[in-house]
Amino acid sequence: MGTAAVLERLRLVDHHCHGVVRGELDRPGFEALISEAGAPPAGLTNFDSPLGVSIRRHCAPVLGLEPHADPEQYLQRRAELGTSTVTGRLLRAAGVQAFLVDTGFRADELLSPAELAAAAGGTSREIVRLEPVAERLAADGVEPDEFLDGYATALAAAVAASGAAGVKSIAAYRVGLDLDPRRPARADVAAAAAGWLRGDPGRAGHRLDDPVLIRAVLWTAVELGLPIQFHAGYGDPDIRLHRTNPSLLTDFVRAVPRRVPILLLHCWPYHREASYLAAVYPHVHLDVGLALNYVGLSRAAAVLAEALELTPFGKMLYSSDAFGLPELYHLGALGFRRTLAELLDARVAADEWSAEDARRLARMISVENAARVYGVECSL
Numbered sequence: 001m002g003t004a005a006v007l008e009r010l011r012l013v014d015h016h017c018h019g020v021v022r023g024e025l026d027r028p029g030f031e032a033l034i035s036e037a038g039a040p041p042a043g044l045t046n047f048d049s050p051l052g053v054s055i056r057r058h059c060a061p062v063l064g065l066e067p068h069a070d071p072e073q074y075l076q077r078r079a080e081l082g083t084s085t086v087t088g089r090l091l092r093a094a095g096v097q098a099f100l101v102d103t104g105f106r107a108d109e110l111l112s113p114a115e116l117a118a119a120a121g122g123t124s125r126e127i128v129r130l131e132p133v134a135e136r137l138a139a140d141g142v143e144p145d146e147f148l149d150g151y152a153t154a155l156a157a158a159v160a161a162s163g164a165a166g167v168k169s170i171a172a173y174r175v176g177l178d179l180d181p182r183r184p185a186r187a188d189v190a191a192a193a194a195g196w197l198r199g200d201p202g203r204a205g206h207r208l209d210d211p212v213l214i215r216a217v218l219w220t221a222v223e224l225g226l227p228i229q230f231h232a233g234y235g236d237p238d239i240r241l242h243r244t245n246p247s248l249l250t251d252f253v254r255a256v257p258r259r260v261p262i263l264l265l266h267c268w269p270y271h272r273e274a275s276y277l278a279a280v281y282p283h284v285h286l287d288v289g290l291a292l293n294y295v296g297l298s299r300a301a302a303v304l305a306e307a308l309e310l311t312p313f314g315k316m317l318y319s320s321d322a323f324g325l326p327e328l329y330h331l332g333a334l335g336f337r338r339t340l341a342e343l344l345d346a347r348v349a350a351d352e353w354s355a356e357d358a359r360r361l362a363r364m365i366s367v368e369n370a371a372r373v374y375g376v377e378c379s380l
């Protein structure tokens, strides 16, 4: 059996994604979810992008339209079928057996992990985002000198309540990855908490952006011992891109015990730096989710090939980083299967790899690596 056929039959593990929007979407609502920038500039449309073209090419047929249907036709068909039918069709087309779902962003608008799994015919586990746990603690009221212990209790409770398979940090968004790698002293945490809690929380509440508290939160997570995901690279305009380079995290990576897996998410355009970190530190893993969807199928193979230049084969994972739209799960899975098959088949054709090695690597990246790192049960 060729690699493409093997990949077609494998049901993937998507180790980083979010939920699907519950309600109906009008055109502005849909367009806002196919760009990291949100709404398009006046006079332009987000459909005029690699991702927009991919939706028309590859999602239209799943909804019973011809490939390349125009945006109006596509959205009209979506409205005719209704959200739950569209969600079910596209999620099932993705062929994913297990979803690890980040519930830390706009969760009230999205299907829960259990609802997502039910719509897709798979299973799900939650990933708890570290920063909102601190923000909820502040909203509930905590004394500065109780912040550290209060956070440890709150994080353990959040993980236990959801049966989470891992945690995630968006330190890249809040302070950048060039953070002081040391565990902060208790007195320093209390002093930082006093300053942070005294500040004006604003309408959205306290947003955890104090560098000492971010370190306190990260080291609490390290003690918990679950896999820690880090946002790295590409994201919405809330990041400063140069501060999301995962190589900035090197000293922290070196300080974390090797038993705690670190997962670098997305990484583009720093996927080569991430690949280096995975090559030299035993507990570092990565994916190029999000990027594969946004560069479109024509360039996804180049990005994946670069990410695999150094990455040991047991350290690369699949993710869609889908948020909001079921289209993004389908396209993520389609792009990943197709580009990985192309890349592996080329190596077999060049007589560099055996066909069995290609099939084995496909199984590792698609399923086995995530199952091992997160301890989730999966089938091949």
Ligand SMILES: [Zn+2]
Residues within 6 Å of the ligand: 016, 017, 018, 102, 321
């Ligand atoms: Zn994400």
